[in-house]
Amino acid sequence: MTIKKIFIAASLALSVAAAAYAEEQKAPAAGAAPAMSAPAAQGAPAATATAPAPNAAASVATPAPAAPAPAKRELKTNKTITIGMFMIIIAITMGVVVWAAKQTKSAADFYAAGGGITGTQNGWAIAGDYMSAASFLGISGLISLYGYDGFMYSVGWLVAYITVLLIVAEPCRNAGKYTLGDILSFRTSPKPVRAFAAISTVAVSTFYLTAQMVGAGKLMALLVGIPYKMSIIGVGILMVGYVVFGGMVATTWVQIIKAGLLMSGAFLLSFLVMVKAGFNPIGFFSTIVSSPDIQDHVSKLVLKDGVILSGMDAGQRFLEPGLYLKNPLDQISLGMALVLGTAGMPHILMRFFTVPTAQAARKSVIIAMFIIGGFYILTTLLGFGAAIHLTPQGITSVDPGGNMATLMLAQQMGADIAPVIGDLFLAFLCAVAFATILAVVSGLVLAASAAIAHDIYVNVIKDGHADQHEQVFAARVTSFVVGACGIMIGLAAEKQNVAHLVALAFAVAASGNLPVVILSLFWRKFNTGGVISGLLVGTIASIGLVMVSPNMTYPKVVAAGAKKVVAAMEKKQAALPAGQTLAEKDAKALAKAKVDAQQDGTSIVGLDKPLFTLKNPGIISIPLGFMAAILGALAFPNRRSEEMFDEVYVRQNTGLGMAKAVEH
Amino acid sequence: MAERQYDWKAIAKNPKFVELHHKKTAFLFGWWIFSCVYYFLLPIGAAYTPGIFKVKMIGVINFGYVFALSQFFVSWGIALYYSHVANKDFDRLTRELIDELHL
Numbered sequence: 001m002t003i004k005k006i007f008i009a010a011s012l013a014l015s016v017a018a019a020a021y022a023e024e025q026k027a028p029a030a031g032a033a034p035a036m037s038a039p040a041a042q043g044a045p046a047a048t049a050t051a052p053a054p055n056a057a058a059s060v061a062t063p064a065p066a067a068p069a070p071a072k073r074e075l076k077t078n079k080t081i082t083i084g085m086f087m088i089i090i091a092i093t094m095g096v097v098v099w100a101a102k103q104t105k106s107a108a109d110f111y112a113a114g115g116g117i118t119g120t121q122n123g124w125a126i127a128g129d130y131m132s133a134a135s136f137l138g139i140s141g142l143i144s145l146y147g148y149d150g151f152m153y154s155v156g157w158l159v160a161y162i163t164v165l166l167i168v169a170e171p172c173r174n175a176g177k178y179t180l181g182d183i184l185s186f187r188t189s190p191k192p193v194r195a196f197a198a199i200s201t202v203a204v205s206t207f208y209l210t211a212q213m214v215g216a217g218k219l220m221a222l223l224v225g226i227p228y229k230m231s232i233i234g235v236g237i238l239m240v241g242y243v244v245f246g247g248m249v250a251t252t253w254v255q256i257i258k259a260g261l262l263m264s265g266a267f268l269l270s271f272l273v274m275v276k277a278g279f280n281p282i283g284f285f286s287t288i289v290s291s292p293d294i295q296d297h298v299s300k301l302v303l304k305d306g307v308i309l310s311g312m313d314a315g316q317r318f319l320e321p322g323l324y325l326k327n328p329l330d331q332i333s334l335g336m337a338l339v340l341g342t343a344g345m346p347h348i349l350m351r352f353f354t355v356p357t358a359q360a361a362r363k364s365v366i367i368a369m370f371i372i373g374g375f376y377i378l379t380t381l382l383g384f385g386a387a388i389h390l391t392p393q394g395i396t397s398v399d400p401g402g403n404m405a406t407l408m409l410a411q412q413m414g415a416d417i418a419p420v421i422g423d424l425f426l427a428f429l430c431a432v433a434f435a436t437i438l439a440v441v442s443g444l445v446l447a448a449s450a451a452i453a454h455d456i457y458v459n460v461i462k463d464g465h466a467d468q469h470e471q472v473f474a475a476r477v478t479s480f481v482v483g484a485c486g487i488m489i490g491l492a493a494e495k496q497n498v499a500h501l502v503a504l505a506f507a508v509a510a511s512g513n514l515p516v517v518i519l520s521l522f523w524r525k526f527n528t529g530g531v532i533s534g535l536l537v538g539t540i541a542s543i544g545l546v547m548v549s550p551n552m553t554y555p556k557v558v559a560a561g562a563k564k565v566v567a568a569m570e571k572k573q574a575a576l577p578a579g580q581t582l583a584e585k586d587a588k589a590l591a592k593a594k595v596d597a598q599q600d601g602t603s604i605v606g607l608d609k610p611l612f613t614l615k616n617p618g619i620i621s622i623p624l625g626f627m628a629a630i631l632g633a634l635a636f637p638n639r640r641s642e643e644m645f646d647e648v649y650v651r652q653n654t655g656l657g658m659a660k661a662v663e664h
Numbered sequence: 665m666a667e668r669q670y671d672w673k674a675i676a677k678n679p680k681f682v683e684l685h686h687k688k689t690a691f692l693f694g695w696w697i698f699s700c701v702y703y704f705l706l707p708i709g710a711a712y713t714p715g716i717f718k719v720k721m722i723g724v725i726n727f728g729y730v731f732a733l734s735q736f737f738v739s740w741g742i743a744l745y746y747s748h749v750a751n752k753d754f755d756r757l758t759r760e761l762i763d764e765l766h767l
Contacts, residue, residue, distance in 0.1 A: 321710035328711030
């Protein structure tokens with residue numbers, strides 16, 4: 001009974017939180033509506049060229065300067081070709097779904113593809129599940145603007161797989177069945193443990209899914225001019241379709257196809273970049289250092305920190321750390337979340353249940369590591385290539401965050417051969433981005449619905465007494481509901497800053513899930529008390545720290561910053577000869593700062609300024625999660641859990657008595 | 665599916681299993697800690713000893729770049745080495761254990 005109460009209380013809390021979150025959107029959304037309709041009214045062709053338009057309100061206020069800046073670049077996609085490519089991807093994946101639906105008969109088929117995925121296939125699928133549009137477009141963008149720091153940032157995403165390979169992959173294959181709850185509930189009280197494991201899985205998946213959905217909507221709007229809401233609904237319908245009808249088989253193949261497309265795109269583009277560099281890596285780096293545009297860009301970047309650099313020194317600085325990642329503790333904190341969090345991500349863990357043996361699980365991680373690592377090394381070439389051929393100034397004029405660098409590079413490299421090839425290549429990479437989004441969100445929806453349907457419905461509510469037909473039905477209904485919620489959250493979160501949600505998802509996985517997984521598999525004294533306190537403290541600590549971190553918006557801090565900008569700009573204006581006005585960019589900044597300076601109030605949790613100075617909570621929340629798990633286990637010792645350790649330990653090492661994914 | 669009954673306690677005390685367990689634990693946690701230390705040297709070094717990272721090694725390519733690139737090869741190296749040892753030793757020990765138990 002108590003378990004039901006706990007569960008009801010938790011779901012109530014979650015829905016209240018969701019409602020509060022949805023409320024949050026209304027105010028800014030209403031305020032921004034007129035601003036959004038303004039660029040749309042200028043006609044469709046212009047829509048693709050307008051980079052993310054949070055400044056749209058400001059641009060209306062500027063006194064229309066005549067000529068645009070000469071560095072202004074545009075990213076124009078050929079809509080016919082691009083939409084054609086999207087259609088091809090949709091058609092292929094739909095074909096996969098129809099084929100997969102025929103083989104999805106049992107729960108094992110739905111959640112784990114009947115254990116019938118080979119090591120190699122799973123390796124590609126892991127890579128496809130893991131590399132989001134953020135790594136595809138974002139990291140090369142960071143490299144193109146900040147050089148070395150972007151490259152350094154990418155390293156942690158690969159190193160994370162050492163933890164997956166050495167600590168979790170094989171034991172999970174041997175000891176689990178479909179979900180995180182299966183691993184954790186082996187020698188503990190199954191019901192409360194499953195309920196909490198499911199809540200944590202849903203939390204991690206929701207954070208990650210929200211970031212992906214919002215990113216997808218904005219990307220589609222930018223690339224092919226499909227309005228944000230339409231994009232979210234379109235992506236959502238496809239994702240629900242893959243998961244509901246095709247289950248794990250379809251999701252796996254969508255991920256494999258995506259990984260293949262992504263690698264071919266990255267490989268082809270880097271090949272073109274290397275052809276231009278004459279396959280001479282040393283010459284390639286010398287070109288970076290001696291590029292006047294990069295030198296100019298770097299001198300402006302370091303000037304903000306009060307450092308004066310120019311010429312070759314500035315160029316060389318591009319290859320040195322510290323242009324972007326300025327807070328070392330934050331970096332270490334993020335590194336910890338990546339290295340430990342990847343191994344606690346439910347959608348990654350779930351992939352190990354699709355292979356038949358521990359050997360196949362091992363092989364799949366190694367293959368995934370070569371694909372992912374290879375991809376990040378190619379990304380360096382793309383990022384530096386973009387910096388050389390497009391110039392950082394050109395890249396920021398399209399998108400200040402540099403997210404369009406890879407796509408612009410594809411168009412230019414192709415167009416250097418023939419204009420139509422530029423369009424084709426750009427369209428191909430847009431399609432890759434599209435496939436990337438679909439593959440990642442499908443994996444997340446599947447993981448979240450497995451937690452709800454398998455852990456909560458089948459094992460908590462129905463006590464494990466549900467036949468195959470009922471289990472598959474429950475899984476499909478849940479996937480549909482989870483997907484629908486994903487679409488609604490995506491629609492509601494349009495105006496929210498969601499960038500920190502990815503880091504938050506990894507932090508929760510690293511602080512909540514991973515400690516309890518490791519301790520369950522390797523520590524004799526671990527038990528129910530430990531699992532619950534570890535999951536609760538790890539999850540709440542990470543979310544709580546982010547709520548009081550600089551990731552949230554602090555109106556008073558924004559206003560203080562804006563006042564400084566206003567003062568600086570007015571000084572600049574005063575220094576100008578009479579009759580002359582500020583440049584377009586400065587005028588825009590002034591208008592925006594004047595609006596921002598009026599802001600007042602507190603952050604979501606009622607703070608004037610951040611309590612916790614790091615953006616990534618891992619460095620505090622991970623030790624807290626481990627400590628809570630250990631103390632919780634010691635506080636509530638359980639003989640049965642200790643006695644069953646031999647069984648868990650022998651099983652996870654040898655695979656004896658492994659829950660065969662194929663059951664009839 | 666009829667679950668086979670195993671005497672887990674007896675298997676856990678089997679000398680073959682104990683050997684497997686010792687070898688595996690030492691290998692896995694040892695290399696895991698090594699990879700973590702090696703990885704965290706990158707952000708820590710970049711932040712606190714930027715001077716070393718700026719030392720030019722090949723043309724304009726500096727130590728920082730080579731070190732970051734080496735992270736990829738070190739990770740791959742550990743993965744391949746683990747795969748080699750696991751296929752050769754751990755899997756063999758597991759097979760021998762299972763044979764011995766007549767399973």
